[in-house]
Amino acid sequence: MTTTPPPPPPEVLRVLVVDDQPLMRSGFSMMLSAEDDIAVIGDAADGAAAIDACREMRPDVVLMDVQMPGMDGIEATSRIVTEGLSRVLILTTFDRDDYLFDALRAGAGGFLLKNSDPDDLVDGIRAVAHGHALLAPEVTRRVIEKMTTSPSAPTPAETTSGTTPSATTSPASPSASTPSAATPPASSRALDGLTARELEVLRHVARGLSNAEIAAELVVGEATVKSHVSACLSKLHLRDRVQAVVLAYEAGLVHPGD
Structure with missing residues (x-):
C-alpha cells in the first residue's frame, strides 16, 4: 500500500520586534507567535540594540518602530540594510511623510501604521521576508503624488547620498540577484x-x-x-x-x- 508523505512543515520566519514601549513589544510578540510560520526570536528597545540583536541572531524581518530614544528606527534601518543583516518592516503610530520617505530611502522593505489590521501586519511580514515591497494603502497615494509632482525628489530606492542600499538576504529567505536600483x-x-x-x-x-x-x-x-x-x-x-x-x-x- 502506497502512503502519501506528509507535506513539509512551513518555512518559519524569524522576527525581531523593536519598540521602546514594553507593552507594544509584548503585544506584537504574542500576536505574531500565534502564527505557525512566524517565530519571534527577540526584541529590542532602541535602534542600537536592534543592530546588535541583528548581528547576533540574523532575523529574517525586523519589525521596527521609528521614534525611540537614542538611535531612532530610520538610522537603525539604514545600518541594518547596509550591512545586509535583515529586511525591515517599519511599523509606526505617526502618519508623517518625512518618516515614510526617510524609511524608504533607508532601505525599508515596507511601511505600515500601528492601526493596521493584524492580518495585514502578518501578511506584511511574510511579504517583506520574501523581498516584496509593502506600503499601507493610505500612504501609497502619497508616494505616487510625491514622485510624480516633484521631479527633483529622490525615488524611494535612493539613499540620502544618492546611492542605493544593497539588497538584503537572510538565512531563511531565498537569495536573489537584485538589479541596480537606479532612478x-x-x-x-x-x-x-x-x-x-x-x-x-x-x-x-x-x-x-x-x-x-x-x-x-x-x-x-x-x-x-x-x-x-x-x-x-x-x-x-x-x-x-x-x-x-x-x-x-x-x-x-x-x-x-x-
Missing part, C-alpha cells in the same frame, strides 16, 4: 521591452493590487502573476514594486485617479 527613467520607452501581458500586470501593480487581486482580475493563477511581476522588475532594472509604481506613473502607463 526609473521617466520615459515610455522604458516599457518597450515588456510584453502586452506584462504591461497589463504592471498597470495593476501601479493601482496597488496584490498578486492575488491581479490574478483574480486577469483570471490567471497567482504564480503566473508573480512570474510576470518578476519579469517586469528584471527587464526594467527595478528593485521592488515601489519603484515599479513610480515608473508606471512617470511613463504615463497610469495616472493619478485611475
Whole structure:
C-alpha cells in the first residue's frame, strides 16, 4: 500500500520586534507567535540594540518602530540594510511623510501604521521576508503624488547620498540577484521591452493590487502573476514594486485617479 508523505512543515520566519514601549513589544510578540510560520526570536528597545540583536541572531524581518530614544528606527534601518543583516518592516503610530520617505530611502522593505489590521501586519511580514515591497494603502497615494509632482525628489530606492542600499538576504529567505536600483527613467520607452501581458500586470501593480487581486482580475493563477511581476522588475532594472509604481506613473502607463 502506497502512503502519501506528509507535506513539509512551513518555512518559519524569524522576527525581531523593536519598540521602546514594553507593552507594544509584548503585544506584537504574542500576536505574531500565534502564527505557525512566524517565530519571534527577540526584541529590542532602541535602534542600537536592534543592530546588535541583528548581528547576533540574523532575523529574517525586523519589525521596527521609528521614534525611540537614542538611535531612532530610520538610522537603525539604514545600518541594518547596509550591512545586509535583515529586511525591515517599519511599523509606526505617526502618519508623517518625512518618516515614510526617510524609511524608504533607508532601505525599508515596507511601511505600515500601528492601526493596521493584524492580518495585514502578518501578511506584511511574510511579504517583506520574501523581498516584496509593502506600503499601507493610505500612504501609497502619497508616494505616487510625491514622485510624480516633484521631479527633483529622490525615488524611494535612493539613499540620502544618492546611492542605493544593497539588497538584503537572510538565512531563511531565498537569495536573489537584485538589479541596480537606479532612478526609473521617466520615459515610455522604458516599457518597450515588456510584453502586452506584462504591461497589463504592471498597470495593476501601479493601482496597488496584490498578486492575488491581479490574478483574480486577469483570471490567471497567482504564480503566473508573480512570474510576470518578476519579469517586469528584471527587464526594467527595478528593485521592488515601489519603484515599479513610480515608473508606471512617470511613463504615463497610469495616472493619478485611475
